Amino acid sequence: MTSLLSKSAPIAVAAALAMAPMLAPTVALAVPAGGYGDLVENVAPAVVFIEVTGVTQTGATLPDNIPESLRRRFEQHRPETAPQSGLGSGFIISKEGQIVTNHHVVNGAQSVRVKMADGRTFDAEVLGSDPATDIALLSIKAEVELPFVSFGTSQTMRVGDEVVAVGNPFGLSSTVTSGIISAKSRNINSGPYDDFIQTDAAINRGNSGGPLFNNDGDVIGVNTAIISPGGGSVGIGFAVPSDVVRNVVAELAKDGSVTRGWLGVSIRPMSDEVAQVLGFETSKGAVVDLISKDSPAEAAGLKKGDIILSFDGTEIEALRDLTRAVADKDPDDRANMTVLRRGKELILDVTIGTLVPQKA
Structure with a gap:
């Protein structure tokens, strides 16, 4: 865990x-x-028990100044890997045997075993996994239709x-x-x-x-x-x-993967002081801190210090509102942004890019 x-x-x-x-x-x-x-x-x-077996490195790391003869002897006898097991839950969503579980349950698994409530067990294949939402999809094969x-x-x-x-x-x-x-x-x-x-x-x-x-x-x-x-x-x-x-x-x-939209900006919250100066009751929007080179944001004309108030119809009250709104767009989709720049609102059009998948 x-x-x-x-x-x-x-x-x-x-x-x-x-x-x-x-x-x-x-x-x-x-x-x-x-x-x-x-x-x-x-x-x-339709709710299943999931048992996962992986491999983890074991053994200590030797200091650099140890004599070479002792190093060789140590390397010959230490175990390089050891089995590591984990448990979790999942649920079947199709009669063909697709199963939903968490990414962290099966991450790094060498083998995945699924046990059903009636005692039947199956070897499972990981069809895909999304670290960003912690969701994974498995598949098992059975000769009969499965409950789902x-x-x-x-x-x-x-x-x-x-x-x-x-x-x-x-x-x-x-x-x-x-x-x-x-x-x-x-x-x-x-x-x-x-x-x-x-x-x-x-x-x-x-x-x-x-x-x-x-x-x-x-x-x-x-x-x-x-x-x-x-x-x-x-x-x-x-x-x-x-x-x-x-x-x-x-x-x-x-x-086996999830494609998300990409804007190419680093953002921070609006400070209470800035909100007060602008006449907002509370802080809102996303303040642009950094714009990636050759990004959709750069092509759209966003500038450092701009405050993104809405994105494609979604009001940006907190930073995650913008993160989710952009991620929900498909690459090459077009969207518009309402931006506050030096006290004036602007409408900018942007063509969404592709977010590089997160490493597990």
């Missing part, structure tokens, strides 16, 4: 788009009469709506927990595309890559991280929204 540190507590990776009509909470989003038994019976067969679940629309979910998590915390397969959506669009500083659903459904080590369901049994998130001062669940977990996952999975299924 990988740990990321925030200022207040460890954030632990929990080894953890069509619009649908809003449904009345008393109909579809209320706790089912008699509990979640029927829902779990329907969805649990479908994506719902995370955008229509509200804070307070009930959710159910299914996964394999600490290797305990098919564990079910329930809770509510505690917040939406959370930024936990894990990457440039943070837009997490926060939930108080218990998520622990081993839940990573498992599904977060709404009361209709649709996947509305992929459980990915927890805030955990002691290593266990304290009721603060995070899931990648299904609207993001659906798009990433579609691209991974095509060629």
